[in-house]
Amino acid sequence: MRFLHTADWHIGKKLAGFDLIEDQRAVFEQVKQIARDQAVDAIVVAGDLYDRALPSEAAVTTVNEMLVELNRDLALPVLAISGNHDSAVRLATGREWYQATQLYLNTQLSEAFTSVTIDDTQFFLLPYFEPFAARQYFDDDKLTNINGAMPRVVAEMVAQFEPDKRHVLVAHFFAAGSSHSDSETLVNVGGLDSVAVDDLAPFDYVALGHLHNRHALNMDRIQYAGSLLKYSVSEANQDKGVYIVDTETMTREFIPVVPEHDVKTVTASFETLLSSDYRQTMNTDDYLAVTLTDVQVIPNVMQKLREVYPRIIGLGRKQQVAIASQLTVTKRHLAPMTLLAELFEEQMDQPLSAQQQKWAERALRAAKEAD
Amino acid sequence: MRFLHTADWHIGKKLAGFDLIEDQRAVFEQVKQIARDQAVDAIVVAGDLYDRALPSEAAVTTVNEMLVELNRDLALPVLAISGNHDSAVRLATGREWYQATQLYLNTQLSEAFTSVTIDDTQFFLLPYFEPFAARQYFDDDKLTNINGAMPRVVAEMVAQFEPDKRHVLVAHFFAAGSSHSDSETLVNVGGLDSVAVDDLAPFDYVALGHLHNRHALNMDRIQYAGSLLKYSVSEANQDKGVYIVDTETMTREFIPVVPEHDVKTVTASFETLLSSDYRQTMNTDDYLAVTLTDVQVIPNVMQKLREVYPRIIGLGRKQQVAIASQLTVTKRHLAPMTLLAELFEEQMDQPLSAQQQKWAERALRAAKEAD
Structure with a gap:
């Protein structure tokens, strides 16, 4: 089968005060077109559908429409998880109904162990989770960080692997390119809240969300989709798009999108x-x-x-x-009032008026007294 | 058929700072038991599921669970509308999926004209709406209030009446017991934002929400369900419960609930x-x-x-x-300081200390200077 891997939509995001929702809608049209052109069998959304736990009504309308368009209009199975920017509670609204049309939306750790099989592939949808959720689920107080919890999470998934299927993990965390044996490096790279990529070895593909740069990891089978748009100046030089993953050949292809x-x-x-x-x-x-x-x-x-x-x-x-x-x-030797007058004239192309000069002198006097 | 008519859940409501959510869950268990005992064929929820447009996560969880329990666990059709306390946008999340299990949830005026037929009854689900929505829907700038818009709304519904069915309107507005011919009374009773009950004559039953007192109207076929709980001191003497409506006999029965x-x-x-x-x-x-x-x-x-x-x-x-x-x-003749000292001693059962007396004198002096 072939699926489209996207993540980090951050619907409702503002960039330096500019509302990006129209840009997001526009680029999403391209994602839909790619899904059609590539004739994919499913869409994977690896978390952070929303930018905020408490999204605006415009953001709610947009995400609702996006899910309707993918799952109902295009009639594609959708495999989605909540990210750290989503409210797991709010995003879960409607979940019990969604599965009837193969919209799978996991927001709780406990839901990650019910896999979804589509064609030749068994998907495990692991939402973003906090260590306390792992402590609760595994009833183990020693699970104080994500790094420690993931081997348990993966083991429970592996126990359910159907041997004749491909196994894909959809997740939203910081994966660090180092092994457990080199814990020093791990701590340096991502800290205890990162997941060691070695722990993800049992999967044929790990469809990640969280980091906005699709090149954040350089691994064959563990891939960040990257964000839908450039969401900060630091992302200016990143290319954005989606991955098309073929589970027969276990190859992937990046297809760029062009922002408005x-x-x-x-x-x-x-x-x-x-x-x-x-x-x-x-x-x-x-x-x-x-x-x-x-x-x-x-x-x-x-x-x-x-x-x-x-x-x-x-x-x-x-x-x-x-x-x-x-x-x-x-x-440096000039008196404050002289300096101020020069600066004003340089900026405003005119000298201080008599009244302005009075104000300035009064302000400088007050500043001096406050010293 | 028989349906249960409830309204004005106001989930997330606080009463003088007290969180009512546990009381709401408890009384909802009784509503479910009534639905089972009475073997109803559907549940009608006439608006204000939430208390606020931006409900807390606890409120979202609770409403989601309530809808799951009614529609999926009890497997009952649910006919619901948004009220003025709900955010139409947020409440609509999942709507496209809900109908597959006969959970009908209308939040937009335009949706009110697609009726839902269950057994012998044709339901029209009219959400709370603002006059601008009517102007837009009917493309008529003269519809500046609800009172003027309702005859148009009802006419469009009547045009779709299946003649061999009962016709039930589910709505959320202020219905005033007076006719158009007596506009003076109408304005006195409810103003132009109220609906004249004469306009509702075509319906066999009007299942209303909005007013928390189930006795607000004294009419055979137009009925407020009343709120799920007493939500203010002014409701202290009101009985709360749900109605069971039988569409064959067109009779209704009030069944009380007992709050925790x-x-x-x-x-x-x-x-x-x-x-x-x-x-x-x-x-x-x-x-x-x-x-x-x-x-x-x-x-x-x-x-x-x-x-x-x-x-x-x-x-x-x-x-x-x-x-x-x-x-x-x-x-009245006493000096302020003497008065204050007496009051203090009366309240605290001990005289002012020397330090307290100093503070009090200073405060009184400052108050006098500020005069």
């Missing part, structure tokens, strides 16, 4: 950014983290940039602004 | 309330709104009462407390 508005970092001078030549090289509607190469003060810089690039999500300087560096070197 | 902790008003003296004779006449675990007949000041009165009656939800006095009335008559 990309997340990019830009480093240029203010003048360059506003020049028409440069603008033509840009998708000005992208989410941009801008680093200015300028050293001088630019009045109302964000407002001016946003007239051209409406989705600026960050603004920084390559070098310290000139006024600051000059200050330390050449202007 | 009742809501009661008590008027007595402090001494009486704490006397062992009186306590034996009381269920001291009830939610009590206490009115004291005493006139003197009673130090730490709430704390002392709660040692015996842990669920006090209100505390008042039948008469003004003596100190206040005496004050106006005999003590």
Whole structure:
């Protein structure tokens, strides 16, 4: 069989105040198209459907629609788990009814041991869980971390393996590329809340969610899908998409999606950014983290940039602004009021008025008294 | 057929800070037992399943369990609508799946015109709706209130009546016992956001939710179920329960439920309330709104009462407390500090210490300066 592996939708996520829900809907249309084009037999969603435990009504509407579209409109089995960003309780609403149309949605550890078999593959759907859930389920107070609990979890799954099937684990955790024998490395890499990849050896494929970078692990059979979109500036250079996994050949293929508005970092001078030549090289509607190469003060810089690039999500300087560096070197001897007057004139292109000067003097006096 | 008519569960409701969820679970067990004993063919829930648009996880768990127990464990058709306390969006989660097991859950006006037929009865499930939803659905800007919209809603339902069936409307609104011809009365009774009962004439039965008093209307075929529990002191004298409606005879029977902790008003003296004779006449675990007949000041009165009656939800006095009335008559001439010292001694059974006297004097001085 062939399934589509996606994760970390984070529906309802905002990026520097920008609501991403329309971007999420748009990219989800591509995911559906991929599912159709690839004629997959099932969809795997490895957690973090929502961005918050208490999602907005718009986010609830969107996730509900996404599940309806995958499971009812496309009539595909859906194998989903809750991630650490989901409320297990809220996400579980309707669960008892969903299975009738092969929408399997696990939100509790105890549910992970009832496998779902589709064609040649036996799926184990392990939601994100806290150590206390493992202590409760296994009735063992010594299970104080995920790393210690996973061998127990896996053993209980392995005990149920149907020998003639492929075995796929769907999970949402931090998997660290090291073994138990080298516990020092494990602690260094992911800590006790990470899972040692060696523990996952019994599975033919582990469809992971949690880390947004699909390259986070470099392993043949343990794979992060990556997030649906770039959800921070640090993800600007990551490619996003979904995996198509073939359980007959046990191979996978990455199929990229193209966001309506990309997340990019830009480093240029203010003048360059506003020049028409440069603008033509840009998708000005992208989410941009801008680093200015300028050293001088630019009045109302964000407002001016946003007239051209409406989705600026960050603004920084390559070098310290000139006024600051000059200050330390050449202007340190100036009286505070003189300095303030110079700075004002530089920024506002006009000197302080008499009234403004009075206010400034009063403020400086107050600051001095407070010293 | 026979159906059970309930409404206004308000799961997650707090009463004067007391979480009612265990009381709600307990009384719901009785509702289930009634459904079994009466061998009903369906359950009608006329809105306000939740108390808040954004319910707690405990409330979500409880409502989810209640629907599972009615629809899946008892295997009964459930006909439910959202009320004004529910979030239509959140409550609708899973809706597309629910119908497979005859759980019909309407949260949008447009859904009200797809009827559900069970045995001899055609049900129309009309959720709580705002006038704008009617304007949108009927594409008519003149529908500015519920009163104006209802004739249109009912007409569209009547057009779909199967003539050989009973016709039952499930709705959540304020129905006012007056006719359109007497608009003055209508406005007096319920205003333009109420529905004139004459508009509901085409139905054999109207199963209502919204008002918590089942006696709010005195009509044969238009009935409020009343709330699951007493949800305010003003409901202390109301009986709570469910209706069993027989569509063959078009008769209904009220079957009461008994709360684990009742809501009661008590008027007595402090001494009486704490006397062992009186306590034996009381269920001291009830939610009590206490009115004291005493006139003197009673130090730490709430704390002392709660040692015996842990669920006090209100505390008042039948008469003004003596100190206040005496004050106006005999003590008006006293200096503020003298008055304060007397009051303190009366309440605390000890005089002000030297330190307390200093603080009091300082406070009075500050109050005088602020005058």
